[in-house]
Amino acid sequence: MKLFAYEVRDDERDYFEALQKELNIEIYLYEGILDHESIHLCEGYDAITTLGQSTIDHSILEELSQTSVGVLTTRTIGYNHIDLEAARKYGISVANASYPPNGVAEYAIMLMLLLLRNYKPALWRIQVNDYSLNGLQGKELRQMTVGVIGTGKIGACVIQYLQSFGCKLLAYDPYPKEGLSAKYVSLDEIYQQCDIITLHSPLNDSTYHMIDSSSIEKMKDGVILINCARGELIDTDSVIDGIESEKIGGLGLDVIENETGIYHLDLRSDIIKNRDMAYLRQFPNVVTTQHMAFYTDEAVKSMVEYGVKGAIALTNHLDFETKLV
Ligand code: NAD
Numbered sequence: 301m302k303l304f305a306y307e308v309r310d311d312e313r314d315y316f317e318a319l320q321k322e323l324n325i326e327i328y329l330y331e332g333i334l335d336h337e338s339i340h341l342c343e344g345y346d347a348i349t350t351l352g353q354s355t356i357d358h359s360i361l362e363e364l365s366q367t368s369v370g371v372l373t374t375r376t377i378g379y380n381h382i383d384l385e386a387a388r389k390y391g392i393s394v395a396n397a398s399y400p401p402n403g404v405a406e407y408a409i410m411l412m413l414l415l416l417r418n419y420k421p422a423l424w425r426i427q428v429n430d431y432s433l434n435g436l437q438g439k440e441l442r443q444m445t446v447g448v449i450g451t452g453k454i455g456a457c458v459i460q461y462l463q464s465f466g467c468k469l470l471a472y473d474p475y476p477k478e479g480l481s482a483k484y485v486s487l488d489e490i491y492q493q494c495d496i497i498t499l500h501s502p503l504n505d506s507t508y509h510m511i512d513s514s515s516i517e518k519m520k521d522g523v524i525l526i527n528c529a530r531g532e533l534i535d536t537d538s539v540i541d542g543i544e545s546e547k548i549g550g551l552g553l554d555v556i557e558n559e560t561g562i563y564h565l566d567l568r569s570d571i572i573k574n575r576d577m578a579y580l581r582q583f584p585n586v587v588t589t590q591h592m593a594f595y596t597d598e599a600v601k602s603m604v605e606y607g608v609k610g611a612i613a614l615t616n617h618l619d620f621e622t623k624l625v
Pocket of ligand 1: 377378379401404449450451452453454455472473474475500501502503506507528529530554555591592593594595
């Protein structure tokens with residue numbers, strides 16, 4: 301079994317090398333993304349694995365089907381960068397990754413706390429020996445009503461953790477779960493009643509731009525919005541309007557629209573064509589990070605394991621727990 305790994309980061313290499321020895325397979329580690337320029341590199345391999353920076357659309361899958369590769373794994377939970385219909389059409393099996401939800405849940409709560417305690421302006425001040433307190437007075441999480449949109453693995457973990465902070469918890473999911481310590485309500489009730497709203501749903505047709513000017517209009521003045529899910533859940537122009545009008549009191553974004561090709565890369569000497577990203581960064585009540593909520597040692601190890609073990613299972617036509625196609 302020969303596996304070609306695209307988008308390999310330095311922090312993944314040790315895990316790949318250990319699996320290569322343990323499972324006695326051949327893995328080629330390549331830093332670049334999978335695209336029309338690099339696709340020829342995987343000729344002669346049985347399977348490929350990528351991260352989320354490769355856009356695996358119809359034309360890539362069509363080209364892939366003309367190579368020796370019959371299996372594709374993504375070492376990410378999200379798979380909206382892969383055209384699954386096209387994979388099905390060209391007979392390419394696909395699996396994604398899995399890792400414990402705890403790291404992302406902790407990260408979402410960290411963003412809530414940073415915004416509630418005005419950490420960003422406090423950090424700016426300390427850099428210039430300004431130790432004043434005015435304007436930094438915060439709020440306590442236990443006083444907040446928090447709305448969790450999407451109560452899958454990560455959303456449920458957020459609810460479990462927030463319970464111990466003592467806040468009031470509301471939730472929305474088209475498929476409610478039993479036994480969560482949050483009250484399921486409609487989306488409108490989430491918008492109308494919550495001081496903090498955190499997004500944990502997948503990106504699909506029903507969630508694309510779910511946060512737009514009309515949903516923001518329904519929210520409480522000063523609402524804090526957190527997005528550790530996918531950038532496209534939020535219409536960025538609308539949240540910028542919301543920040544400017546002070547309708548939105550705090551914004552924590554680990555993900556943003558059009559982040560592909562920017563996040564996870566060192567672009568210090570480049571011209572970056574994403575005006576919204578630069579504009580949002582200057583607000584004292586907006587915290588943005590480079591899609592790193594998942595990024596813990598435990599998660600990276602698991603992502604590599606799923607990428608490799610999924611590729612082996614699907615190549616051998618065996619079932620695999622995260623098989624998508
Ligand atoms: P999951 O599949 O376990 O849960 C998703 C939940 O969203 C499900 O309960 C589903 O019923 C619900 N849902 C579906 N459509 C919805 C809608 N229209 N409105 C509200 N809820 C809806 O997924 P997960 O593992 O908990 O991941 C949640 C999100 O977090 C995904 O978007 C994923 O891509 C993202 N994610 C981000 C990072 C990061 O580093 N920032 C890391 C992992 C996952």
